[in-house]
Amino acid sequence: MARILVIEDDRELGKILKHLLEDAGHSATLAENGVKGLVALREEPPELVVLDLALPDLAGDEILSRVRATSDLPVLVLTAIRDLDRKVELLKNGADDYLEKPFHPEELLARIEALLRRRGQGKRLAVGPLVVDLEHSALRFEGAEAPLSPRELAVVALLARRPGRVYTKEEIAEAVWGEDAPKSNALEVHLAKLRAKLAELGAEGYLRTVRGRGYALLEPLE
Numbered sequence: 001m002a003r004i005l006v007i008e009d010d011r012e013l014g015k016i017l018k019h020l021l022e023d024a025g026h027s028a029t030l031a032e033n034g035v036k037g038l039v040a041l042r043e044e045p046p047e048l049v050v051l052d053l054a055l056p057d058l059a060g061d062e063i064l065s066r067v068r069a070t071s072d073l074p075v076l077v078l079t080a081i082r083d084l085d086r087k088v089e090l091l092k093n094g095a096d097d098y099l100e101k102p103f104h105p106e107e108l109l110a111r112i113e114a115l116l117r118r119r120g121q122g123k124r125l126a127v128g129p130l131v132v133d134l135e136h137s138a139l140r141f142e143g144a145e146a147p148l149s150p151r152e153l154a155v156v157a158l159l160a161r162r163p164g165r166v167y168t169k170e171e172i173a174e175a176v177w178g179e180d181a182p183k184s185n186a187l188e189v190h191l192a193k194l195r196a197k198l199a200e201l202g203a204e205g206y207l208r209t210v211r212g213r214g215y216a217l218l219e220p221l222e
Contacts, residue, residue, distance in 0.1 A: 002026050003027045003047050004027065004028050005028075005037065005040050005041065005048070006049075007033075007049065007050070007063065008032070008078070009055050014032065017108075018030045020105055021109075034060075034063050037055075037058075038058070038066065041067065047073070048074045048076065048112060048119070051063055051064065051095075052077075053078065060079075067094070071161070071175075074096045074097075074118070075094065075095050076096065076108075077097070077099070078101055079101065123135040125161060127219055129142055130160075130198075130201075132156055137149075139203075142202065144202065146201055149193075158176070159207075159216060165216060166210045168213065173187050191215065
């Protein structure tokens with residue numbers, strides 16, 4: 001069973017999708033527009049998103065862009081578009097798969113199961129020999145292991161998904177806390193704890209501070 005978020009403004013279709021997924025054994029949450037979808041993504045992160053491309057408030061492309069900025073969460077796009085170039089653009093912009101409307105329920109479920117299988121194979125993020133174990137909330141390096149708190153895991157996983165990419169404090173805080181990002185030095189505290197755990201593992205050079213810009217996770221040069 002997987003937690004699946006359906007972002008679909010057509011209420012009847014949304015209800016059909018929700019019942020279809022629940023009948024297949026999944027837990028489904030329905031968001032009727034893009035704003036509600038983003039709130040659901042923060043408050044109860046799903047394992048997969050079914051995203052309607054044509055939403056009344058935020059375009060599906062914008063939702064997809066925001067998901068991809070902080071996550072490798074599988075996204076299945078539902079679209080009435082039949083233009084090949086547009087479909088290719090969707091995939092290049094981060095969609096994992098798409099399904100044309102109208103679609104057959106069995107095909108939808110089959111595509112979801114395929115994406116979930118792929119997701120199940122990716123529960124570890126590696127930056128060289130440093131491994132972020134998402135399933136067991138731990139850092140591993142050359143045979144040693146350090147447990148992570150939920151916030152520490154969220155921070156290091158964000159950085160590990162795009163090694164070398166510099167994230168500002170604001171980007172990290174928004175990804176980890178959402179709109180409830182703390183005004184205090186909570187982020188710095190979590191980063192300091194991560195540095196200490198990396199040092200204990202002998203991997204202290206991985207977490208970089210880029211002066212005036214932010215933070216990145218990168219394998220040190222020899």
